[in-house]
Amino acid sequence: MSGSTTSKKRLVLATAVTATMAMALWMANREPFWLGPLWGTLITWVATASWAVWLVPTPEAKATAWSATTLGRRPDERMSPLAAAGLAIAVIAVGAAVAGYEGLPITILLALLCLIPPALRRPGLLVMIAICAIYLPLLGTTSLWDPWETHYGEVAREILARNDWISLWWAQDNWFWSKPVLLFWMEALSMGFFGVDFMPDANPANPEWALRLPTVAMTLAALALIYTTTRRYFGRRAAALATLVTATMPQFFFVSHQAITDLPLVAAVTMAACCLIMAMQEDPDREATVFEVGRWKFSLQHVVLFAILGLILPQAVYLISRNISWVEGYGLVAHADRFLYGSAGNLDVPGNPSPRDQTPSVGGLGSQPFTQGILWLAVLSGLAMILRKERRVQPLLMYAFYVFCGVAFMAKGLLGIAIPGAAALFYLIASRRWTLLGRGELRVSTGVLIVAAVSLPWYLAMYVRHGPAFTNRLLIHDHINRLASGVHGDQGTIEYFLTQIGYATFPWIALIPAALLVLVSLRSRFARDGRGEMVMFLAMWMVSSFVLFSAMVTKYHHYILPAIVPAGILIGIGIAQWWGPKRPRATVLSAAAGLCAVVGFAWLAGDPRGVVPADSMHIEDW
Secondary structure (H helix, E strand, O other): OOHHHHHHHHHHHHHHHHHHHHHHHHHHOOOOOOOHHHHHHHHHHHHHHHHHHHHOOOOOOOOEEHHHOOOOOOOOOOOOHHHHHHHHHHHHHHHHHHHOHHHHHHHHHHHHHHHHHHHOOOHHHHHHHHHHHHHOOOOOOOOOOOOHHHHHHHHHHHHHHHOOOOOOEOHHHOEOOOOOOHHHHHHHHHHHHHOOOOOOOOOOOOHHHHHHHHHHHHHHHHHHHHHHHHHHHHHHHHHHHHHHHHHOOHHHHHHHOOOOOHHHHHHHHHHHHHHHHHHHOOOOOOEOOOEEEOOEEEOHHHHHHHHHHHHHHHHHHHHHHOOEEEEOOOEEEEOOOOEEEOOOOOOOOOOOOOOEEEOOOOOOHHHOHHHHHHHHHHHHHHHHHHHOOOOEHHHHHHHHHHHHHHHHHHHHOOHHHHHHHHHHHHHHHHHOOOHHHHOOOOOHHHHHHHHHHHHHHHHHHHHHHHOHHHHHHHHHHHHHHHHHOOOOOEOOOOHHHHHHHHHHHOOHHHHHHHHHHHHHHOHHHHHHHOHHHHHHHHHHHHHHHHHHHHHOOOEOHHHHHHHHHHHHHHHHHHHHHHOOOOOOHHHHHHHHHHHHHHHHHHHHHOOOOOOOOOOHHHHHHO
16 A cells, blocks of 8 residues: 555544544534534535545556546537536525525526536436426425325424434324334434424424425435436436336326325335346446546445445434533533423423423433444444445445335335335246345345344334334334224225326326337347346336235325336336337337327226326325
8 A cells, every 4th residue: 555545544534533523522412503404414424435435445446537437528518517517506506595495496497407418418317307307396386285294394393393313203292103214304404404493483484395305305316226227228218218207107206296204215115126136137246347536536335335334323423422412511421311202392382291301211221322322333333344345246236225225114114125025035936046045146144234224223212212112103003003904094905006006107007018018028039138137127026016015904095106116117118119219100109199099088088997087086085
């Protein structure tokens, strides 16, 4: 190792240690700061990035300059994508300062226009700009929808008001235990970023933008990964169509614009599935490409390690900080865990209990948050030692798969593991590729550790604080009872979701049979180049999700959402196959005519087995 490399490593280590200590002190402070979550997140990112760079040995392979990638400026271009992105950010900053929230729709469109010149030769960027133009401008222009957006938004507001990121509180109903914590963390962070006044009766203007942006951000990330995965095996045309079809399915679009727990689950599951698809088709021995930015080198190894560190390190440090407080005049003071029972500042609201300090349900030094934080830091250290030695793409993609499974588990509980797990199991049964397990290519043991370290710190901390009452509500009532006996919602047979798929995918529902027929007819050609494996996995993902939710006694119309994502990708791939340059014009015209016929019939007749609502009752239900 050269002297310059050694000095860089020392600088990075010093930055990592300093930022981690600053993060711990920031979390130990009990008084709110203006834009506190924003500054805390920036400190966390610095610490996480520094640890990721320090842990990974400097790659010795020949590096590709970032200017030679798709992010760089081509000789005949005036502006690179990064420069255009900087201009777009400047437009948003100026527009927000001048026009405020009311002018955000126009500001967002102007910012997207800045990205078009470099996107003209980059189809993926152009597709994402088109989707952003559909998704973003009107995101915060409608008020929050009852009952869930207002409900969940209030729980997120209480996180900031109570300064407690573990125990969730819901108005006069006391503790909120019916949903995991991911959505509420994202909403609280977003409100902190935007400077939303979170105190009771503050009546902040335009909180809708802050509450909905995290959900849409996860949606866009999932769509970008859909494009990347599909392009890898089927080309740009199929990738663009698959992404656009999925993005324009009505249910996917509507749910992605609501600050509820379903889209974070589906987005995380989608990203996990995409990573798994790429991993199962990857050469086991190929190493990740190294990219160079100035004097620094990065690869997929850094990205995966950054994700794992960024999800585990803040949770561990926050747990440690629960036993330490900064007291003016005394400095840092150690104490046992205590937390607020009650709402912050809502003493006069009928039904709210008198606030008081509460101690954990499970006592003892070994159950204190400090001990839990040290435990998770130890697990994180073990994972870091595994990842710092791994440069191959396939294992790194598998680790990314498990990271997203952990995120999905934080989004909506056991479904976050059940959906990708069932899809993988159905695929292994259908493809008979049991050698993936036998050769250890699925990295199950390390994956279980990743899922546990990413998702379990909050669950364990909640159990220690609140005991079996928490697990009885979340796991028994809201998981097992929904599956076995029914809780709220509708009930019905398999026909229920067959009808809902029509609403959810209109008008693309007309092309699902044709797309499947085209893909089946081309299966022999796909089998020769591996594309059939992706089609098979998508089909098993769709079937397993449909079977899983049809088997549940409790049914809501949006529960079918995990199944329509693979359906949208399959439709896009199918359209690309019959719309290719070698396909006769008659094929394209017949497909368009069939789609128009379905839309026209639905318009005239109404409710043809769930295509469009026929009367006001159906519209109200939708």
